[in-house]
Amino acid sequence: MSDVMLQLKGVSSGYGAIEALRGIDMSVTRGEIVTLIGANGAGKSTTLRNITGLVPATAGEIVFEGKRLNGMPAHEIVKLGISMVPEGRQIFANLSVAENLDMGAYLQKDKAEIARQLERVYTLFPRLAERRKQLGGTLSGGEQQMLAIGRAMMARPRLLLLDEPSLGLAPILVKTILSAMDEINREGTTILLVEQNANAALKHSHRGYVLETGSIVMEGRSSDLAADPRVKEAYLGEK
Amino acid sequence: METFLQQLVNGISQGSAYALIALGYTMVYGVLRLINFAHSDVYMFGAFMGYYIANSTLGLALGPSIPGAILVMVGSMALCACLGILIERFAYRPGRSPSPFTLSFWFGILGAGFGQLLGGTLVSVALGALAGAVLGFVLEKVGLKPKPQSSHLKLLIIAIGVSFFLENGGQQVFGADPKFFPQIIPNRSIDVGGVSLDTQKLTVLGVALLLMILLNVVVHYTKTGKAMRAVSFNLDTAKLMGINTDRIIAFTFALGSALAGAGGILVTLMYPRIDPLMGIMPGLKAFVAAVLGGIGNITGAMIGGLIIGLAEVMAVGYGQSTYRDAIAFVILVLILLLKPTGIMGKGMVEKV
Numbered sequence A: 001m002s003d004v005m006l007q008l009k010g011v012s013s014g015y016g017a018i019e020a021l022r023g024i025d026m027s028v029t030r031g032e033i034v035t036l037i038g039a040n041g042a043g044k045s046t047t048l049r050n051i052t053g054l055v056p057a058t059a060g061e062i063v064f065e066g067k068r069l070n071g072m073p074a075h076e077i078v079k080l081g082i083s084m085v086p087e088g089r090q091i092f093a094n095l096s097v098a099e100n101l102d103m104g105a106y107l108q109k110d111k112a113e114i115a116r117q118l119e120r121v122y123t124l125f126p127r128l129a130e131r132r133k134q135l136g137g138t139l140s141g142g143e144q145q146m147l148a149i150g151r152a153m154m155a156r157p158r159l160l161l162l163d164e165p166s167l168g169l170a171p172i173l174v175k176t177i178l179s180a181m182d183e184i185n186r187e188g189t190t191i192l193l194v195e196q197n198a199n200a201a202l203k204h205s206h207r208g209y210v211l212e213t214g215s216i217v218m219e220g221r222s223s224d225l226a227a228d229p230r231v232k233e234a235y236l237g238e239k
Numbered sequence B: 001m002e003t004f005l006q007q008l009v010n011g012i013s014q015g016s017a018y019a020l021i022a023l024g025y026t027m028v029y030g031v032l033r034l035i036n037f038a039h040s041d042v043y044m045f046g047a048f049m050g051y052y053i054a055n056s057t058l059g060l061a062l063g064p065s066i067p068g069a070i071l072v073m074v075g076s077m078a079l080c081a082c083l084g085i086l087i088e089r090f091a092y093r094p095g096r097s098p099s100p101f102t103l104s105f106w107f108g109i110l111g112a113g114f115g116q117l118l119g120g121t122l123v124s125v126a127l128g129a130l131a132g133a134v135l136g137f138v139l140e141k142v143g144l145k146p147k148p149q150s151s152h153l154k155l156l157i158i159a160i161g162v163s164f165f166l167e168n169g170g171q172q173v174f175g176a177d178p179k180f181f182p183q184i185i186p187n188r189s190i191d192v193g194g195v196s197l198d199t200q201k202l203t204v205l206g207v208a209l210l211l212m213i214l215l216n217v218v219v220h221y222t223k224t225g226k227a228m229r230a231v232s233f234n235l236d237t238a239k240l241m242g243i244n245t246d247r248i249i250a251f252t253f254a255l256g257s258a259l260a261g262a263g264g265i266l267v268t269l270m271y272p273r274i275d276p277l278m279g280i281m282p283g284l285k286a287f288v289a290a291v292l293g294g295i296g297n298i299t300g301a302m303i304g305g306l307i308i309g310l311a312e313v314m315a316v317g318y319g320q321s322t323y324r325d326a327i328a329f330v331i332l333v334l335i336l337l338l339k340p341t342g343i344m345g346k347g348m349v350e351k352v
Helices: A044-052 A074-080 A097-104 A111-124 A126-130 A141-153 A171-186 A198-203 A222-227 A229-235 B002-032 B039-054 B057-062 B066-096 B102-118 B122-141 B152-174 B199-221 B223-233 B235-240 B245-270 B280-293 B298-318 B326-338
Strands: A004-015 A018-029 A033-038 A059-064 A082-085 A159-163 A190-195 A207-212 A215-221 B189-192 B195-198
Touching (some): A004 A190, A018 A033, A018 A044, A018 A190, A018 A215, A033 A044, A033 A171, A033 A198, A044 A074, A044 A082, A044 A159, A044 A190, A074 A082, A074 B235, A082 A141, A097 A141, A097 B223, A111 A126, A111 A141, A111 A171, A141 A159, A171 A190, A171 A198, A198 A229, A207 A222, A222 A229, B002 B039, B002 B066, B002 B195, B002 B245, B002 B280, B039 B057, B039 B066, B039 B152, B039 B245, B039 B280, B057 B066, B066 B102, B066 B245, B102 B122, B195 B199, B199 B223, B199 B245, B199 B298, B223 B245, B235 B245, B245 B280, B280 B326, B298 B326
Parallel strands (some): A033 A190, A082 A159, A159 A190
Antiparallel strands (some): A004 A018, A004 A059, A207 A215
């Protein structure tokens, strides 16, 4: 556990008077899939938005590979090697599939490397290759999720943040998406996965944190969390 | 029939000038969801810059010629682009996310105004500006910071303020009296089947068409153009791609303002009388054109501009010239009643 990639120390955040995060501590080690589970409104998305710089942390420190991210504009943070698949996919509906992927590679300069990465994305999601000329807005929910992940991968991130990738997808598609995530991880990308679908998230991750009303209430190996009676009752619908 | 064809030619020339101005409204609306009321004053600024360039030593030496016209056109567009960037940087961006020295800047302007009122000399203006800037700096230091909260209403009010600032500033700097734009292209007229085509109208048509084609190429085939479209779809998601959205927004202002500058020159080719308030009416009509086409939609702005130009010229040609300015607003009322999203506009999905 020495190679800590991302560390959050006492991070708080909020929107106006509403406090969404109350001093959370967490870390992600290189090569891991770490999941952050919790109910709606627990502060999961805010955590990711703090890391990516879309919403400023009001207290605490966020460190990525030794660099302090607090106060950095979002587009600079992408440059450091962090990409996010936002909640609700946020595909550019007015751009084609290929153009969406182009935007993912916005900061990449090396044309050959962009082409290689594009090949990788199309291999991972052959469906995208079939629809490369189609407008993003015309894709189905599952395809949009593939595109959102593919687009994030075009930036060749070392850390990939996924915000509720299973939201609104049929179970079979959830499986496809999470298997693709596993594949991306095997190829060397570290992953922080935010999910409401705790069951699937714990199956597909190494470690997990449980977030409740802005505080981390449990953490540990995913298999241990999945076996914990409290987690079972609150998040896995078992008694 | 000949009259109709003649009116058609006139209407298309007039309409393509409106279209150029409408593009600026629509592009800025696309990236910021803001009606940039100062846009019509950028158009005015473009006409004045053209006037000064044409009357400069170099401009006079070139006279009414193609290189002369290009100099006036390109120079004015470049200066308008700079003005657009300045407006974005010092008025709208602080309204979205305040930066240091914003208060200093605006208190400085206020101070300059007081200096003008009290002393009326260059020294008093400069002293006023300095005092204002210092006051703004001190206020910011003691904690009177502009609030970072961005709202459409705030930006809209800033837009109206900038517009007043430019119109009144224009009257101060350029003088309130109308000026007459010199001839910058050789004037010739050819008769095609009873329809008179003069070099002015042909220039307006040709230049407008060329600029619109160029704009389409930029928006659809360049990386920056794609980024503009990404920003107009969703600002936060664009940031996640590593797009410096502030820079793209500034670029959009520059592009839109350059087109407004071109519009200013082209209109003065047809109507050479210029004054600091000349932007108001064409600006409003171009805004109507942008709404008619579907605000935020580039093709829509071009179509809307043509329709407004044609409707106006036809109304004058076949009706009464007193209705000239009314026709655009009748169209506005109709479009708002019948298809509020405009010709090319799709129903806006409210973001949650």
